Amino acid sequence: MPFYRTMGSVPPKRHIKHRRSGNSHLDEGIYYEHVLTTEGFDRVYSITYHLRPPTRVVGTSLLRNVELEAAEDLPLRVHHFMSANMPRGGDFIDGRVPMMFNDDLVAYRCRPAEQQSMLFRNAAADEIIFVQQGSGKVETTYGTLPYRRGDYIVIPRTTTFQMVADDIEKEDYLILESNSPCRVPQQYLNVDGQMMLGAPYYERDLHGPTELNPVDKNETTTIIVKERHRLTKVEMANHPLDVVGWDGYLYPFTFNAWDFEPLTGTVHLPPPYQQTFECDGFVICTFAPRYLDHHPEAVKVPYAHSNTQADEVLFYVDGQFGSRKGVEACSFSFHPGGIPHGPHPGTIVGSESHDRTEEMAVMFDTDHPLTITKEAMEMDDPQYPLSWIDE
Numbered sequence: 001m002p003f004y005r006t007m008g009s010v011p012p013k014r015h016i017k018h019r020r021s022g023n024s025h026l027d028e029g030i031y032y033e034h035v036l037t038t039e040g041f042d043r044v045y046s047i048t049y050h051l052r053p054p055t056r057v058v059g060t061s062l063l064r065n066v067e068l069e070a071a072e073d074l075p076l077r078v079h080h081f082m083s084a085n086m087p088r089g090g091d092f093i094d095g096r097v098p099m100m101f102n103d104d105l106v107a108y109r110c111r112p113a114e115q116q117s118m119l120f121r122n123a124a125a126d127e128i129i130f131v132q133q134g135s136g137k138v139e140t141t142y143g144t145l146p147y148r149r150g151d152y153i154v155i156p157r158t159t160t161f162q163m164v165a166d167d168i169e170k171e172d173y174l175i176l177e178s179n180s181p182c183r184v185p186q187q188y189l190n191v192d193g194q195m196m197l198g199a200p201y202y203e204r205d206l207h208g209p210t211e212l213n214p215v216d217k218n219e220t221t222t223i224i225v226k227e228r229h230r231l232t233k234v235e236m237a238n239h240p241l242d243v244v245g246w247d248g249y250l251y252p253f254t255f256n257a258w259d260f261e262p263l264t265g266t267v268h269l270p271p272p273y274q275q276t277f278e279c280d281g282f283v284i285c286t287f288a289p290r291y292l293d294h295h296p297e298a299v300k301v302p303y304a305h306s307n308t309q310a311d312e313v314l315f316y317v318d319g320q321f322g323s324r325k326g327v328e329a330c331s332f333s334f335h336p337g338g339i340p341h342g343p344h345p346g347t348i349v350g351s352e353s354h355d356r357t358e359e360m361a362v363m364f365d366t367d368h369p370l371t372i373t374k375e376a377m378e379m380d381d382p383q384y385p386l387s388w389i390d391e
């Protein structure tokens with residue numbers, strides 16, 4: 001996060017005693033400091049204060065390994081994965097269906113059938129949860145974070161959390177697990193660290209936790225900790241969401257895709273203008289409802305292009321997508337480097353009379369090739385690669 005935030009009770013200086021009134025549970029008379037860092041001690045961090053030490057592990061056991069299975073013997077080609085009717089199953093943790101992956105990220109679809117029953121922490125990756133449908137709150141180390149449809153929920157690694165959906169039967173997510181921190185793009189920050197005038201969103205559009213409700217329970221509590229592909233059951237002596245105050249630059253937040261302020265040019269502007277977040281090895285872009293290009297002769301859909309050294313994945317959220325036929329909400333289009341792609345036949349003429357598009361889509365664009373999973377191929381539309389041929 002680019003800016004400082006504080007909630008609840010913190011002492012006047014870091015690393016000094018944060019005295020509490022009355023007896024502490026451990027009779028030491030203080031709240032327990034916990035420093036959460038990123039990239040060693042070099043990048044953003046926060047300092048939290050707990051009712052009990054955050055270190056009271058009473059047991060660990062391997063739950064299982066999550067294997068990513070690559071689809072076999074695939075030619076290099078474009079794909080259209082239709083995931084709208086993917087059956088519901090599991091919860092937020094075990095209901096994840098891997099779609100594609102490389103060394104920088106794993107992309108999952110998740111349509112849970114049950115509420116998340118245990119706390120979860122991703123030890124090695126940031127989680128970017130795009131809420132295709134649903135609403136609720138995330139109970140986190142840093143407090144309660146409300147979410148709604150269209151939110152990117154960005155949860156930094158090491159954050160312990162639990163999704164609490166308003167109605168589990170409506171929940172529908174795209175989850176990106178990023179092996180590097182998810183950041184506001186550097187080009188949107190001035191040298192003072194503030195988001196620049198002219199950036200497509202700014203600090204007021206980023207929403208952090210709204211309230212702290214420390215859980216005072218001195219009873220064994222389970223956290224499922226994910227570290228790369230390994231899921232470990234960690235039993236704590238007390239409930240770990242017992243933070244009474246914190247400050248720093250590291251915390252979960254939401255940004256709603258409909259708050260993105262898209263730019264429109266006289267002629268087509270390429271995806272870097274839609275960039276929303278940056279991670280090592282990929283960027284995330286938001287194609288929000290916008291006015292179309294307004295040169296009198298403008299072609300109002302993107303030009304055909306070869307996205308060399310970039311696999312380009314669009315996840316369609318809402319509206320009619322102007323340059324593509326046959327895609328629907330929850331479709332993925334996957335365009336690997338090496339095969340040019342562009343508007344479908346008829347869409348250049350079809351868009352001439354339009355001034356606006358109400359489409360909403362989320363894109364992730366990777367530096368390195370993605371591997372398609374077996375699960376994704378079960379949703380593959382075999383006709384899509386040939387859909388640029390005139391009828």
Ligand SMILES: [Fe+2]
Pocket residue numbers: 305307312335341
């Ligand atoms: Fe493209």
